[in-house]
Amino acid sequence: MLDLLPDLFDDHADKLSLAAPIFKDYGGNTIFHGEIVTVSCYNDNSRVKELVATDGSNKVMVVDGKASITNALLGDMLAELAVKNGWQAIVINGCIRDAGTIATLPIAVKALGCCPIKTEKLGKGEVNQVISFANLSFTPGQYIYGDSNGLAISKALITF
DSSP: OOOSHHHHHHHHGGGOEEOOSOOEEOSSBOOEEEEEEEEEOSSOOHHHHHHHTSOOBTEEEEEEOTTOOSSEEEOHHHHHHHHHTTBOEEEEEEEESOHHHHTTSSSEEEEEEEOSOBOOOOSOOEESOOEEETTEEEOTTSEEEEETTEEEEESSOOOO
16 A cells, blocks of 8 residues: 555545645655654653653654754654554654664654754653644544655544
């Protein structure tokens, strides 16, 4: 399968909300879906680091980095740990780094862009709060779907 969202919208448009097209694909995978787990942080990826170390089976981490372009919230080491722990994807309203390496990993990563500067780890940020960006509100426990065509969410799992 090379495309997911066109078929989902053809069959389930009434159950889906489409994100604004602000993301670029960086991971080795582009098609994904899973349960939403949220992180809210600004130039501190402490909570992202904690979450990638947990079981991410059938889950997608959605990170609101407040659209910061001054620091990367995900790099190759955290992305590799996310793969090891079964995360399906990471969507970041902010930047990543190590884009060349992340492109080789079997995980989907969507972000606004790249920045080579890492964050400080100050232990700041919140997990599993409702966050909003890209004209959507992301609620923990809802479902997210993505491919090269974009990103969409639904309140309940859509089978396909």
